[in-house]
Amino acid sequence: MREVEHNVLKLGPKALRAWSLVVRPALTVGGTSLVLDRPMVYRAVKDRPGVITALSMNVDYLLTLDRDDFHDLLGSAVYGLPIRTPGEFLRETIR
Numbered sequence: 001m002r003e004v005e006h007n008v009l010k011l012g013p014k015a016l017r018a019w020s021l022v023v024r025p026a027l028t029v030g031g032t033s034l035v036l037d038r039p040m041v042y043r044a045v046k047d048r049p050g051v052i053t054a055l056s057m058n059v060d061y062l063l064t065l066d067r068d069d070f071h072d073l074l075g076s077a078v079y080g081l082p083i084r085t086p087g088e089f090l091r092e093t094i095r
Helices: 002-011 013-026 045-056 086-093
Strands: 081-084
Touching: 002 013, 045 081, 081 086
Parallel strands: none
Antiparallel strands: none
């Protein structure tokens, strides 16, 4: 949540309003647990919780605009979880 709240400001007032009034109230925060069969080697420590949460929730994709921290993973996968930008995701899935 902190990561989104920090970054949504960069997207402008409409995005902040949508986050505050629509998206955030619809979210439920809960705990996760995950056991991996090998270590997660990922240099951006602050982003590991997001990757681990996505893995534990069995999502189909992890979408991110964070090209700085995810540049080496964009277009590939971690433990089978595809990591894409929203644009890459749309190009792959809407044909």
